[in-house]
Amino acid sequence: MTVLTTGLAHFPATGFAQENAAEMPVADPYVLFDLRDDFVWNLTHYQILNPDEDVVRTLIAEADQGQMIFDMVLRDTVPPYCELRFDPTICDDRGTPVDWYSDLPQTICMDIPANVTFDHADRLKGAKYLCLEPRERLLLPESWQSRQSGAQTYLSQRIEPGAVTVRDDIATIDILVLDAINTPLSTLTPEGYGDAKTGMTEDEVRAAMIEPMTSTREGTEDAECYHLQSAGGPTGLGFMMVDSKLARISVYADEYDIATSLIRTGRAIQVGDTIDDVRAAYGDGLIEEEHEYDGPDGRYLTWWANDAKTSGIRFETGRDGTVTAIHAGTGSIARSESCY
Structure with missing residues (x-):
């Protein structure tokens, strides 16, 4: 317990x-x-x-x-x-x-x-x-x-x-x-978050989540990439839609929302865990890279579910060595700037 x-x-x-x-x-x-x-x-x-x-x-x-x-x-x-x-x-x-x-x-x-x-x-x-x-x-x-x-x-x-x-x-x-x-709450995996699976349309994601959802578009109204978020929380949970299909689910650390910190991956990792926790859970298959903004003290740790790298999960760690964000889904998890 x-x-x-x-x-x-x-x-x-x-x-x-x-x-x-x-x-x-x-x-x-x-x-x-x-x-x-x-x-x-x-x-x-x-x-x-x-x-x-x-x-x-x-x-x-x-x-x-x-x-x-x-x-x-x-x-x-x-x-x-x-x-x-x-x-x-x-x-x-x-x-x-x-x-x-x-x-x-x-x-x-x-x-x-x-x-x-x-x-x-x-x-x-x-x-x-x-x-x-x-x-x-x-x-x-x-x-x-x-x-x-x-x-x-x-x-x-x-x-x-x-x-x-x-x-x-x-x-x-x-x-x-x-x-x-x-x-x-649901479990975050490369396949999706609970009943919301990668490849679903916006209507399918909304139906799977049951809770009402809001959308945030980047760029114009017809932008090919935008985000959905559950109106009922967790506040740090977002669904990225690319070309009208669910491509990535992200969890960002939110100090004001306990529910966000309770979302776990299939191997029981959540925001706030340490880089050593991630290494222990995902093993030698992790690909480690320097964080684009936090320099050598921050890391991207990516685990691919297949050799084609079309499905996986990525962890971002801050300068203190703790997980600040988790991204799961298609190859879009490698995007460092979300929709960009």
Whole structure:
């Protein structure tokens, strides 16, 4: 499981911030759970193993303290316990997939790290597990019911956590979901992004993405190259149309949009990863070149899916060695200036 967090993102109440309180907004406490990979269906709840210590600290510290942001990245179907951890004492078969949409709400549970147990001994009273109990169904997208198995969503929720209650060795926090925004996510490959495939017409791309899309043309209205973007985000995701066909899908780092940073390639690389991550994932087939604008410290790393170099994926890294953009699709991924 990948668990990310920014923890408590409050500004310090001293110096400039104290004098300009009206100009310096206080960020809500925030946690993010990426549940696309390593989770276990544990009979009646999801048990998250090996959670990040800062996530648990934030959840306990903010219990009964007002609103916070609780974000999740999910797939629409997940394997049940018996499929992942077959136990003949309780499993008659390997089981069948469980539908998140119809099966929620579910309690999300995790182990409490020893350091957190010690630091919050007065509230946890020796509890070994922390469980988050939604008071009602999480606000998941209805479109999941008509999508293919494995569709992903980034669910950003504003919640109000209740107080910590302890029974036996389980600490529980009730969660009231106040509002939520769903941003559909897909996997980026040389063939396309989710249901949007290279070679599709604009109408076909719009139909595949379901979400409304806006277009941005470079040059005149009849330019042979222009871009489409999903109106519902992620904001850093763009679709390049060349000669009326989808040629390239690009993901650009966007510090203001978490959803953009969660888009992964088929080998689990995303913006923000390091150049060494890319090398490890794509191996000796990578072609490395100096970045046109960042000089020798920036790189283009291109992986072609075939010898003809008509399909592939390209990573741009900045001077700090992290991925700032990913391009996937036809030979147009080699264009350094998008439509130019």
